[in-house]
Amino acid sequence: MESALTAFASDLNLPPGSGPMAAYEARVAAGLLSRDPEQAKAAARLDQLWRELPGYHPVVRRPKPKGLLGGLKARLGLDGGAAEAPRPRGVYMVGQVGRGKTMLMDLFFELAPVEHKMRVHFHRFMQDVHKRLHDMKLKHPELTDPIPPLAHAIAQEAWLLCFDEFQVNDIADAMVLGRLFEYLFADGVVVVATSNTEPQDLFQNRPGADAFRPFIAIIQREVDTVVLDSPRDYRRGGMRGMTTWIVPPGPDAAQELDSIFMRLADGAPTRPVTLEIMGRKLEVKEAAGPVARFTFTDLCGRPLGAGDYLALATRFPALVLDDVPRLGPDNFDVARRFIVLIDTLYEQKVKLFASAEDQPDAIYQKGEGAQAFERTASRLEEMQSTAYLDLPHLS
Numbered sequence: 001m002e003s004a005l006t007a008f009a010s011d012l013n014l015p016p017g018s019g020p021m022a023a024y025e026a027r028v029a030a031g032l033l034s035r036d037p038e039q040a041k042a043a044a045r046l047d048q049l050w051r052e053l054p055g056y057h058p059v060v061r062r063p064k065p066k067g068l069l070g071g072l073k074a075r076l077g078l079d080g081g082a083a084e085a086p087r088p089r090g091v092y093m094v095g096q097v098g099r100g101k102t103m104l105m106d107l108f109f110e111l112a113p114v115e116h117k118m119r120v121h122f123h124r125f126m127q128d129v130h131k132r133l134h135d136m137k138l139k140h141p142e143l144t145d146p147i148p149p150l151a152h153a154i155a156q157e158a159w160l161l162c163f164d165e166f167q168v169n170d171i172a173d174a175m176v177l178g179r180l181f182e183y184l185f186a187d188g189v190v191v192v193a194t195s196n197t198e199p200q201d202l203f204q205n206r207p208g209a210d211a212f213r214p215f216i217a218i219i220q221r222e223v224d225t226v227v228l229d230s231p232r233d234y235r236r237g238g239m240r241g242m243t244t245w246i247v248p249p250g251p252d253a254a255q256e257l258d259s260i261f262m263r264l265a266d267g268a269p270t271r272p273v274t275l276e277i278m279g280r281k282l283e284v285k286e287a288a289g290p291v292a293r294f295t296f297t298d299l300c301g302r303p304l305g306a307g308d309y310l311a312l313a314t315r316f317p318a319l320v321l322d323d324v325p326r327l328g329p330d331n332f333d334v335a336r337r338f339i340v341l342i343d344t345l346y347e348q349k350v351k352l353f354a355s356a357e358d359q360p361d362a363i364y365q366k367g368e369g370a371q372a373f374e375r376t377a378s379r380l381e382e383m384q385s386t387a388y389l390d391l392p393h394l395s
Contacts, residue, residue, distance in 0.1 A: 020108045021047035024267070033267040038230040039100045042093050045226050046108040049192070052088040054113050058159045058188025090191035092166070092219065094198050095228030097392060101194035102164055103268040103289045108192060109162045110269045118158035121315055122166045122193070123395065124276070126173045129180065147176070151183030159189050165395055166195040168203045168212070175208065178215035185222050199225060244384040246355040249323045253355035257293075257320050260353045264291040264318045275311045282308050290393075293320040300337040309341045313348035317393035324356035327373070328365035335369060339376045346379045349391045 014026055024043040027033045093101045109119045129150070136146040143149070154161075161184075168174055184191075195202075199219045203212045242260050246253040268289030275282040282304075286293040292312065299309075299321065312319070327335040345352055356363060360380035364373035382388055 018111070019047045019050040020104065020111055023107045023111060024104070027267040032262065033100075033103075036100065036230050038095070038228040039104060042091075042101070042104050042226045042228055043107075045091055045224065046104060046192070049088055049091055049190075050108060050112060053160070053190075056086070056088055056190070058087065058155070058190075087185075087188055088190055090193070090223035092191075092193045092195065092199060092223045092225045093228060094195050094225060095230070096196060099228040099230050100266060101228060103266045105162055105164065105192055105194050106268045106271075106289055110271065112160055114160045116156075116158045117160035117162070119162040119164070121395070122163040123314070125161075125163060126170070126176075128276075129176065130172065133176070147179050148183050151180055152187055155184060155187035155189050159187075161189055161191050163191065163193040166193040166202075167197060171206070171208050174203050174206075174212045174215070178212070178218060181215060181218050181222075185218065191223055193223070198227070199223075242353065244351075244353050244389075245360065245380070246353075247359060248357055249355040254322060257322060257353060257355060261286075261288070261291060261293055261320050264320070264351075264353075265289050273315075275315060277307050277311045282311060284312070287316070290316060291318040291320060292316040293322070295322045296324045296338075299341060300334050304337060306340050306344065309344040310348075313344045313350050314395045316350065317395075318351040318353070319345060321352060321354040324354050324363065326357045326365060327363055329367040329369055332369050335364060335373065339373065342376050342379055342383075346383060348394045349388070350393060351389055352380075352383050 014022055018026075021040075021043045024033070024040065028035045033039075093104065095101055106119070109117065132150055132153075133146050136143060136150060140146070168177065181191075199216050202216060203209055206212075242263065243256065246256055265288030270286055270288040273284040273287040273292070275284065284292050284294075285298075292315075324338075325331075327338065342352075344350075360377040363377065364370050
């Protein structure tokens, strides 16, 4: 952990032991960010939490046994529970799209002096929760309530949880969250999250909203809400001035894509990310906040499928793609994957920035498959438009 933190601090020209506020100011000084008072406010709150982490050592508590014997053990201190330890309050950053929430959380996560930590998209976290609950019920049918042991297991894996895009749209999620987070917090977990929705407005005006209120109360009790109320959308405004399709590939194109990647990252640190898809792992070698970068061969030259592309498209609002070649009947399998990739990016409103051998309508050579590629070429043209770039990402 120390070597990773040292390397990250070195990349930012920071002295060892620097926190999120110092990292934010360093990126402003380097011209990677424009100073924003709302971002600085959030960075200061994250810095406060960062300073509290080294002195915090959570003791994971087992769920208390029920009944007369359980009550006696609790009074005698033999129930496996830990004495109350001062736990730092978490941070819930809320604001509209493009205000820098994810960038700030990623700075915090990379610099957090914690070994057992996890940064995950909230939707992916809940998918994993439901899968693990299902597996526990199958393996242990005698278990009447699998939520306490699941929360216990999660807390052992990571006691610092950083959730990107905290949103509740599913009734199944809503019914689980209250008790899950009650046990997570009881086991000493610290939560940092980004969201477009304030806690009191989560799952509002939906069937089951009344049953969801205890979860809202838990979040408000355990986590500080920090509102980023900047009028500027840094992500969307910056995209309008960028070249989305660069012909031909080469050193100049790669340099321009480097610049685009940095602008889209908006100061977030570059790091590898692993996505899990139905038990498989997809490695993203370059990711920074809302953007991932691949070569064409990485994405279409190996046997990836629609599920892999959907995982990418829901996780990343923007994708940088290097070296799209000319395609044709001779490499139709590769072309077919590219068609599926573009369809998926288009459906999720992902913003694509690519270097290519030719313009979209000339990428596919004549022959078998050319007609099927016409829709892809049309979508690639539309994805370069201002109207498309202004569309919100669908995660």
